[in-house]
Amino acid sequence: MNAQQSPDATPHTGVPRLTITQDNEFFFAAAREGRLEIQRCTECETLRHPPSPSCPHCRSMKWDTVESARRCTLHSYTVLHHPKDPAFDYPLAVGLVDLEEGTRLVADIAGIDHADLEFGMELEVGFAEHAHGEVLPQLRRRGDGEPR
């Protein structure tokens, strides 16, 4: 056994481990249960993602979360070819989506031919296991089976 061998499922990945804080723990805990939770300011009800300590609109530190229906449309995307990391398959499509609830999310896109990607197309947020076993959002064609 190589003493340098990583215990990760994907050795030699350059993908950093998640940094879990008191402000984003809810998001990753919900993802592990197949739910997309979005942070909401309880003063002005503005949604925000990624999670942060204070509201960018009114500066309030008070927040709760709402569960997203996971329906979204593709706002923009890119297809990565380099640099390659063993944690992903290339070419790798990454999308920025507008969630129906009114905020945005970035995630990789799975199961769609890159030539078929179009701005405004309807997608849904599912979940998939990533480099270190963490469960993160993944974009899929809407109706491609229930995310777990």
Ligand SMILES: [Zn+2]
């Ligand atoms: Zn606010």
